[in-house]
Amino acid sequence: KKSGLITYMRTDSLNLSEEATKKALQQIESKQGKKYIQGIRKYSSKSKGAQEAHEAIRPTIVELAPDEVDKFLDSDLAKLYRLIYNRFMASQTSNAIFHTTTIFVKGEQGARFKIQGRTLEFDGFYLFSKLENRDRIVPDFKVGDRLILQHVQKLQKWTEPPHRYSEAGLVKKLESLGIGRPSTYAPTISTLVDRRYISIEKKQITPTEIAFTVTEILEKHFPNIVDKSFTAKMEETLDSIAEGKEDWQKVLLDFYFPFIQQIEKGKKEIKSLKSATPVGRECPECGSELVKRKGRYGEFIGCSSYPKCRYMENIDGTPIKRKEVKLSDEKCPICGSPLAIKEGKNGEFLACSSFPKCRYTRPKNPKYLDEVNCPKCGKRVIEYTHTKKPYYRCEEYPKCRFSSRSKPKGET
Template sequence: MKNLVIVESPAKAKTISKFLGSDYVVMASMGHVRDLPKSKLGFDPADNFKPKYLVSTDKKKVISDLKKQISKDTTIYLAADEDREGEAIAWHLIPALKIENNPIKRIVFHEITKDAIMKALENPRDVDQHLVDAQQARRILDRAVGYELSPLLWKKVRYGLSAGRVQSVAVKIIVDRENEIREFKPEEYWKIKSEFIDPELKSELAKENGSNVKVTNEAQARVIEASLKQGSFVLNDIEEKDSKRNPAAPFTTSTLQQEASRKLGYSVKQTMIIAQQLYEGNVGNIPGHTGGLITYMRTDSLNLSKVATSAAKEVIEAQYGKEYSLDKPRAYKSKAKGAQEAHEAIRPVNLALKPSEIKDHVDNSQYKLYSLIWKRTLATQMAPAKIANTTYKIKAGKSEEFEFQTKGQRIIFPGFMKAYTEGSDNPESALDSTEKILPTIKVGTVLNLNKLDLEQLFTKPPARYTEASLVKKLESEGIGRPSTYAPTISTIQQREYVVKTEDKKLEPTPTGEIVNTFLADHFSDIVNLGFTAKIEEEFDDIAEGKIAWEQVMHEFYGGFKKTIEEKEETVNKEDYLQVREIGTDPKSGKPMSARVGRFGPFVQIGTKDDEEKPQFVAIPDHLNMDTITMEEALFLFTLPRVVGHTAEGEEIKANIGRFGPYLQVKTKYYSLKTDDPYTVEEDRALVVIKEIDEAKAKATIKNFEKEKIQVLIGQYGPYIKQGRKNFKIPKGKVAEDLTLEECEEIIAKDPKSKTAAKKAPAKKAPAKKPAAKKTTAKKTTTKKAPAKKTTAKKSTPKT
């Protein structure tokens, strides 16, 4: 093959191949093809931090397939994304494919259209080593933090924990907000409102003797009320003021994530997946359109090209009229630290392609996000809105000492608001764009009071972060870059340091809080917002060729490594056990405590030093280990409870285990998905058991009960189950015909079965020594955790 174009994803390859002739083959690398080894540090601090990259196991076939298309004369076009990560992907492909002697051309484009691709092919460049080094510095520094710090967390806090540079800062922000909420003391205040009739008008107390008034208690409110009842309400002034409002800037990665959250309810990850589809053209067949629908979606630039502003002007004038367009394009300047101003903001590649024209040809989520981007882009190039603001000032009180106010507004000229208005993160604030027309009343009119309301209110604590508002906070602090927001937020939830509440707010888990406390106590730099932002600026400097990446590593690693070694010796694990004494169990006389174990918070009766094993029960989601009372804790120990009996007279017990609430009949277990194990009754329990038994019967092909082996039908076809482990049925075997002996043979040959492990060659044993070390740590740090009866898993929800 004469020309090979390598992009990152199959969807992008499919779209680009439509624009190129038969002289080109377009293939995907499926992202990074090389990375640091998973089980080692991966770089040598003694050799100037030289990294050791390996072709990832799951990319060996990709590399093999790409090599088949390459001869010594093949020209390779490296067409990864136009950012640091993309530059690094392109750079790693060269040694992985061993194409150093081939003609290599790096091409970039910020939209996937025929013009953009042809222009990129005509203007190739070399791989930008500075951008590669910036990505390399981030990867190696993050590996240093994760690899060195995580084992210390295992030893000093709990096995299985991990730390990450940007993720730890994100968790700190969420924990700090939670502490603000806990420490918040509500303050009382009162609102005094009046309602008038003939004409209808509502107003609110604003001033007393010309100064802003704050009513803090009922006594003060009653004094004001008494005065108001002795006087009249007179409209004594009308203040009118015109104002202009300009549209919000075009979308960057972070503002798109925020607005898609506010207006569409999308998570940050969901927004990026849909945006990627729109960028790559991974959508349905749109008549008259080929290629991507939007420009590159990882950007912090607010720039719009001349092509875009000219196209916007044409669409605006055609759709809304000339008075809605601008004589000169409106430009925006980014406030984000380290913004890549050379790139473009997120916009449609063809503004003439209206959302209505794609609606019937794409997914609903794609249509909604495209529509949002289209409207926002158009609005940025539309005339300002003109608003008439009116304030009615009403004198009241025995001595006319009080002033009530009513505010209204009228849109004189909607301008950009005809197309789009930005959403708000504050659920209590109404959109300013709503018109509120006031009735026509002359100055001097005595108003007819219908009702006077005294309303007691209390100040509210700051709101928890949403995914979108957390992105806004990270960006404002200069932490992370467009490509890191979504992975950071996904990671802290996957690690169960943070959970999403029912109203989509981010709340720290007890695990997240203890890890944050540990890092704040001993590695303050890692969770320091200013320090993290400084590191990001240094990555920017590397990208611009101002400093060498090795210099950044030298400055960070020496002190960090020294601190790790010091903390190995000085940190006391007892300080991070997360234990709260509740009192003494009235039955046994043993101490009762709330603790956090591997699977979340639980209550324990007794200690490990007692002759009898301590009793455990998980703390459910609606209770908190910091506030749980003795009465609440004792109630948790009413499980397991006998719910009733089966038709055969067998006891039905309800309990909560590691995997959540369940019913038990002899040795059979039935998961309770929606029922409360503390309150479920016999009738309901029998229904649950019947439904699950029937579902299992339908899914069971064969059941060798004595050997605890089953042949079942699952989502992906038949498989063998033994205990909690599943085994794939080899090709050529018919599930219905399998004998017990054949099932046992398949299990024995499976790499994850104990039988297969016993048969493994002895020479492989030394390679498992490091893993054995981890196992020991696990036993040491989890011996206090609840056993089968523990329900702590439930307290770290994965909803």
């Protein structure tokens, strides 16, 4: 028998059904005792764009504890279920109680110091989550006690620029501005990475040069569209349409015609970034004129006869060495062109020689799953293991869009 273990997951609603909360309270009382419950607890979202048409994400069967389902799930899914279950149960458990001590110390020259400590008296909802540094005990001082100064540490600090956003930090910022929906945050960041507007290293998001260029152009020619309040207002308008408070045709007409006028004006005023500036030298390979161009990774110098001649230099004049394309004996399963052997950060891989018309790629020595086929098209599935966690793709990706972090079960 198959059954979903959690409720609808594409929501950030905090609403919980009365039936679910009552069952949670019964579970807590029967296993932990009455002291761990204090009636049904309700929560509300502070996010402007919260999707609250559904319940909060919770276990569908409250009685089904993580230990009972671990054996039926792979490691990642088991951890995720445990997280959802524990957060749901914690949300209905009584508060933790701490005993807090605050001590003020006065120095002879008037300096004041503060010492704080706490001990956990009752764990409450921490029963379902880890609590680090539970106790921070301070000595049992009495008023008037004289203390001996043992050590002084002097620190010099400078003003630092704001930290770069992490993915989680960016999502939090978007939520605070009322931009986007839970289902759009991940695809938005993924698109920015795919188009190389940003790179993510050590959990920090860094904009690329092309991102600054595109942003500068958009802010100059489409200020009202890229204004952060535009998307938030549009989200509110769409909600009003869904609630029947706005006429969708009128909303479209009010937006469409002014926007088209901006597009037409932009076509005339925005200069092409593909323009080439002569540098006053000849190409050493074919004799054509060398020109300065802007590419995805910044400026470079190239032959004006491209693509017939592919000679290129760095902006300082040093030649860019081109790697000779090695062709394998295999054909692209999508377009039939020869597959080229290329070098990536994880070693050699095969890519269609017709790139960018065809974007097929796969490992040079793919690891196919023997026991299952692609649940979408029936072709073989390749396991990719060069990341921390393996993922799975159809052998004809991107023609077939199947891609998953979880090992497919072979069911469509």
